[in-house]
Amino acid sequence: MNTTTSVFGAVHLGYIVIETNRFTDWRRFGTDALGMHHDALDTDLMRFRLDDQACRFLLRRGPAEDVVATGWHIDDHTTFERIEARIRAHGVPSTEGTAEEAALRGVERLLRFPGPKGITQEIYTSPVTSPDPLRMLASGWVTGDSGMGHIAITSTKPAHIRGYFDTVLDARLTDYIDETISGVKLRIRFLRVNERHHSVAIAAVRGLPIDPVRTRVQHLNIQAATLDDVARSYQRVCELGFDMALSVGQHTNDKELSYYARTPSGFEWEVGWNPLVIDETTWEPTTHQGISVWGHTPVGQKIVDKLDQFRLGARSLAHREETVPALSGTGIPDD
Secondary structure (H helix, E strand, O other): OOOOOOOOOOEEEEEEEEEEEEEHHHHHHHHHHHOOOOEEEEEEEEEOOOOOOOOOEEEEOOOOEEEEEEEEEEEOOHHHHHHHHHHHHOOOEEOOOOOOHHHHEEEEEEEEEHHHHHHHHHEEEEEOOOOOOOOOOOEOOOOOHOEEEEEEEEEOOOOOHHHHHHHHOOOEEEEEEEEEOOEEEEEEEEEEOOOOOOOOOOOOOOOOOOOOOOOOOEEEEEEEEHHHHHHHHHHHHHOOOEEEEEEEEEOOOOOOEEEEEEEEOOOOEEEEEOOOOOOOOOOOEEEEEEOOEEEOOOOOOHHHHHHHHHHHHHHHHOOOOOOHHHHHOOOOOOO
16 A cells, blocks of 8 residues: 555544534534534434534533544545555554444544554545435535644643644645744744644743633534624524633634534634635745734633643643644654
């Protein structure tokens, strides 16, 4: 198997696995606030759908209150086996998912292997589609060739994480954002695996090996079909009493208009609209100053929240971040 042939463009973010004990709050958040389709499987499992794919978010009962796995849709079996061969060539263990695990995720074939920050990475082919009509408040969500959105993480080892996704999925650097928040300088890297501006964002504090976020992910993103869907879901989030992290705004780099709500598990959830699509023939990475052209102002943030972030950052100094060194590449500086 030739492992050097690029898999770029044949990879799409397909599903997310979340572990939580707050099922009632999550159901209200996902359906009544954001407007997704909900399927209750049993008392310990539920799923959300965005489209005809049977599962986009799998929630299982457990204490983590965090994302525990990301699933990548691979276009064909040849590409799937090429990625599998890369994992094994680097000496990293991988596990075939059981038939039950694949069915829960709405896929026919599943491979699992370690990922950065303890987030298990899963690849699959042939997603199962559901014959049941969607029951949701949103008019629709954008998935397709771009995948279903993106994940954003904070890291003390951003170059290692970039190297990981380059090694495994041939991710390409789209651009950077430099931002200063409360005197803390951040650099954010944006990686793409297809035409979507980014499927993975990696934020790091410049000059300090600290991670101010408790959860493995800082936020998840899904793309609404219409601007009206964004506005209506924003209103529902507020009316139902869920915390809003950042108000509506527009990003500097991908031009997406969005807001950030805080999930029942504590990490944030971005609902966005109309990000630009990358043209591979002309795109060149650049650096943007600030995350937003306008808006995205913090909502209801108190001094205790700031202190909590500093406390988490200090605590992170005592914990080694998981980076999967065998897959993290070499020669990429922590710029």
